[in-house]
Amino acid sequence: MQWLDALTAKALARELPARSEALAVLASTDDELLDVVAAAFRVRQRYFGRRVKLNFLVNIKSGMCPEDCSYCSQRLGSDAGVLKYTWLKPDEVLASAAAGVAAGAKRVCLVASGRGPAERDITRVAEMIGAFKDQHPDVELCACLGLLSQDQAAARGGRRRLQPQPEHGRGALRRHLHHARLPRPGGHRAAGGRGGPVRLLRPDRRDGGERRRPG
Numbered sequence: 001m002q003w004l005d006a007l008t009a010k011a012l013a014r015e016l017p018a019r020s021e022a023l024a025v026l027a028s029t030d031d032e033l034l035d036v037v038a039a040a041f042r043v044r045q046r047y048f049g050r051r052v053k054l055n056f057l058v059n060i061k062s063g064m065c066p067e068d069c070s071y072c073s074q075r076l077g078s079d080a081g082v083l084k085y086t087w088l089k090p091d092e093v094l095a096s097a098a099a100g101v102a103a104g105a106k107r108v109c110l111v112a113s114g115r116g117p118a119e120r121d122i123t124r125v126a127e128m129i130g131a132f133k134d135q136h137p138d139v140e141l142c143a144c145l146g147l148l149s150q151d152q153a154a155a156r157g158g159r160r161r162l163q164p165q166p167e168h169g170r171g172a173l174r175r176h177l178h179h180a181r182l183p184r185p186g187g188h189r190a191a192g193g194r195g196g197p198v199r200l201l202r203p204d205r206r207d208g209g210e211r212r213r214p215g
Helices: 002-012 019-026 030-048 090-102 119-135 150-156 187-191
Strands: 055-061 107-112 140-148 176-179
Touching: 002 019, 002 030, 055 090, 090 107, 090 119, 107 119, 119 140, 140 150
Parallel strands: 055 107, 107 140, 140 176
Antiparallel strands: none
16 A cells, blocks of 8 residues: 555654545545554554553543433433432542542543533532642643533633632643533623633643553
């Protein structure tokens, strides 16, 4: 596969692919899949070796989501057999997160089922964040709590970050945040944001060229 060999050589030389080359990867057949995977591994091996970056998820609220997303096992009425429980206690969250760090995790993500957080939920998560960062200041942390209301977006949308109280942590924790589709113009755009799904992380993030663990 001459086109794949040429593309691999460019990648190893840290050159960007042409649009036609990128499209060729997308258009590759099932029979060519293993060749594409092997080519990608050559590049990964050159620059990252066999290092992986372990991310650890803590499900701080599970199941019973009122949103009816048919693909999601967290929705109310799902027969997927997932655990169903309301908000975990802070010490349970911290213990679970600490277990992930002990196993080698470099990032912990706090996730909660449901349409979106109430103000008390944001406060509760901010307190968990502060306590965790006091114990593990070098571990990255992110949160996925669902949709913000228009008022919450207006309060936080311009900077797009969840600000724990000064005594609750070092710096700001940015959130993984989706904005509700409102029936009229406004919403998060009115709050100074660009709208649409936004993936937000800590400003002091340092990936160090490491990869996430597959799956």
